[in-house]
Amino acid sequence: MPYAYHSIGMKIRKPSRLLRFVHTVFAVERDLIVGGQAVMEGVMMRTPSAYAIACRKSDGSIVTTAETLPKWSDRYKWLSWPVLRGGATLVQSMILGVKALNFSARIWEEDHEETQRELTTEAAIESEMALADGTADENFTKARATVVMPGGSKAKKAGQSASAVGSIIFALLFNILLFIAAPLVLTNIGFIAAGWAEAPALASDAAWYTVAKAYVWEVKPHSWVAFNLIDGVIRMIFFLIMIVSMSYLKDIRRVFEYHGAEHKTVFTWEKGLDLTVANAREQRRQHPRCGTSFLMVVMLVAIVLFSVIKFDQLWLNFVVRIALMPLVAGLSYEVIRYAAKKESGAIFKLMTKPGLWLQNVTTQEPDSEQLEVAIRALDESLKLEPEPA
Numbered sequence: 001m002p003y004a005y006h007s008i009g010m011k012i013r014k015p016s017r018l019l020r021f022v023h024t025v026f027a028v029e030r031d032l033i034v035g036g037q038a039v040m041e042g043v044m045m046r047t048p049s050a051y052a053i054a055c056r057k058s059d060g061s062i063v064t065t066a067e068t069l070p071k072w073s074d075r076y077k078w079l080s081w082p083v084l085r086g087g088a089t090l091v092q093s094m095i096l097g098v099k100a101l102n103f104s105a106r107i108w109e110e111d112h113e114e115t116q117r118e119l120t121t122e123a124a125i126e127s128e129m130a131l132a133d134g135t136a137d138e139n140f141t142k143a144r145a146t147v148v149m150p151g152g153s154k155a156k157k158a159g160q161s162a163s164a165v166g167s168i169i170f171a172l173l174f175n176i177l178l179f180i181a182a183p184l185v186l187t188n189i190g191f192i193a194a195g196w197a198e199a200p201a202l203a204s205d206a207a208w209y210t211v212a213k214a215y216v217w218e219v220k221p222h223s224w225v226a227f228n229l230i231d232g233v234i235r236m237i238f239f240l241i242m243i244v245s246m247s248y249l250k251d252i253r254r255v256f257e258y259h260g261a262e263h264k265t266v267f268t269w270e271k272g273l274d275l276t277v278a279n280a281r282e283q284r285r286q287h288p289r290c291g292t293s294f295l296m297v298v299m300l301v302a303i304v305l306f307s308v309i310k311f312d313q314l315w316l317n318f319v320v321r322i323a324l325m326p327l328v329a330g331l332s333y334e335v336i337r338y339a340a341k342k343e344s345g346a347i348f349k350l351m352t353k354p355g356l357w358l359q360n361v362t363t364q365e366p367d368s369e370q371l372e373v374a375i376r377a378l379d380e381s382l383k384l385e386p387e388p389a
Contacts, residue, residue, distance in 0.1 A: 032047055032048055032385065033047075033048065033289075034046065034047050034266055034269055034270075034378060034381070035266065035289060036262040036265075036266065036374070036377065036378075037093075037096070037097055037100055037262070037291070038255045038256070038258035038259035038261075038262055039053065039055065039100045039101055039103070039104035039255070039258070040055070040101070040104040040105055040107075040108050040251075040255065041055050041056050041057075041104065041107070041108060041254070041258070041373075042054050042055030042056060042100075042104050042107070042258065042373055042377070043258050043261060043262045043265075043370075043373055043374040043377045044096065044097075044100035044377060045262070045265070045374070045377035045378040045380075045381045046069075046093075046096060046381065047378075047381045047382060047384075047385050048069075048385070049068055049069055049071070049384065049385050049386060050066060050067065050068045050069055050381045050382075050383075050384035050385060051066065051067060051069060051096055051100075051381055052064060052065065052066035052067075052377045052378070052379075052380035052381035052384070053065050053066075053099075053100050053103050053104065053377060054373045054374070054376040054377035054380065055103070055104050055107045055108070055373070056369060056370075056373050057107065057111045058111050058115055060369075062372070062373055062376050063107050064376060064377065064380050065103060066380040066381060066383070066384055067384075068384050069092070069096075082330075082334055083327070083330035083331060083333075083334060084330060085330075085333070086329055086330035086331070086332065086333025086334060086337075087326045087327075087329055087330045087333075089333060090326075090329050090330075090333065098168060176322065178238055178242075179235050179238060179239065180235075180318065180321050180322060181318060182234075182238070183231045183232075183234040183235045183238065184219075184231060184314065184317060184318060184321070185216050185314070186234055187227060187230050187231040187234060188215065188216060188219050188221075188227075188314060189215050189216070190230070191221050191227060191230075192215060196221060196222055196223070196226070196227075197219070197220050197221040197222060197227075198218075198220040200214035200215060200217075200218060202214055216314055217313065217314055217315075218312055218313060218314065219310075219311070219312060219313070219314045219317055220312055224307055224310045225307050227307075228303050228306045228307040229303060229307075231303075231306070232299055232300070232302060232303035232306075235299055235302075236296075236299055239295065239296075239299070240358070243292075243358065243361055243362060244361060247361050247362075253364060256361075256362055256363055256364040257363075257364045257365070257366045257367070257370055258366065258370050258373070258374070259362060259363045259364070260285040260363035260364050260365055260366045260370075261280070261366035261370040261371045261373065261374040262374050263283070263284070263285050263286070263287040263290065263359075263363055264280040264281065264283040264284070264285060264366065264371060264374070265280050265283075265371065265374040265375050265377075265378055266287060266378075267280075267283035267284060267287065268280045268283055268375075269378060271283075275375045275378060275379060276375070277368050277371045277372055277375065280371045280374070280375060281368070281371060285359060285360075285363040285364075285365065286356045286359040286360070286363065287359070288336065288339050288352045288355075288356065289336055289337070290355065290359055290362075290363075292355050292358050292359050292362045293336060293352045293354075293355025293356060293358075293359070294332055294333070294336050294355070295355070296352075296354045296355035296358060297332040297335050297336055297351055297352060297355065298328055298329060298332045300351055300354075301328050301331050301332050301335070302321075302328050305324060305327070305328055305331070306321060306324075309324070335348060335351055335352070336352065339351065339352045
């Protein structure tokens with residue numbers, strides 16, 4: 001998809017209206033913020049007005065789907081305000097992420113079933129040929145034949161939708177328990193044990209469940225800043241353990257390779273280069289606007305924000321932290337957005353550094369076929385972008 005001046009097909013010796021027009025068009029196009037997400041054997045790419053998903057099948061072909069996106073900020077102007085736009089973008093990204101994962105899972109399942117049918121057909125042909133040639137095995141002709149009837153597509157899609165909803169609910173509950181509840185409880189117990197918080201008044205013969213309740217019911221640290229700092233560190237440790245552990249799984253590592261292909265393709269677009277595999281291969285894997293960097297910034301912003309708001313009851317701190325997550329996400333979005341600009345300050349660059357380091361794990365070096373899939377997804381999404389005025 002050439003965007004360089006030499007693709008016009010003519011030589012221009014001096015500045016002209018045509019050259020200024022072309023330069024303006026290219027500048028407008030390059031201002032488009034693009035992003036994406038790695039999925040099973042594929043990539044989802046998003047532009048301001050559309051998104052596209054590209055997945056590679058086992059036969060080497062690439063399956064794509066694309067759709068325009070509703071512009072919430074056009075309908076609701078307040079969604080374009082700073083901080084609030086981060087929450088709206090996060091919600092839309094979650095919806096698109098679920099769609100992309102469902103699409104890639106369906107393509108993978110259909111491809112797997114098709115491969116199994118081909119293998120079964122080949123085995124049946126070989127068996128018939130052997131039977132025609134004659135066989136000395138008497139049990140050969142007595143073997144049972146298995147007939148697989150095609151299932152109902154509607155029931156199958158309904159089952160996939162229910163499974164997707166169940167997975168989302170489970171993931172939300174799991175993340176709330178792992179990254180909010182567990183660090184909060186562990187920090188409180190540790191502070192009481194270390195003498196950095198008021199110990200609960202308990203009778204010597206108190207039952208174990210009474211002791212457990214007392215240690216997690218009230219939060220009275222001597223320093224809320226230190227309490228939230230340790231709470232944030234524990235949260236980051238949990239996150240790092242989860243990411244590093246997942247990277248050892250073969251299927252997840254494959255997704256991380258597509259994640260690297262997505263970043264390289266985005267860098268190729270942002271630098272104004274032709275969207276080719278050769279150009280994408282030369283780009284870096286670590287991108288400041290990555291979701292990995294976003295999550296790390298979320299944890300840093302949460303440490304600061306939660307240090308200001310405090311309650312003596314643990315359950316109130318737990319509820320408030322959940323309620324404030326949209327605000328934390330909105331502030332983190334603005335940090336990531338500004339840190340990606342060249343004129344951003346050292347503080348913003350420093351806040352995104354941990355996420356860039358972690359991308360050495362969450363992104364792996366892709367091969368040429370994976371880069372081709374990412375480029376195809378971005379191409380299909382760009383086709384749905386409205387022409388610049």
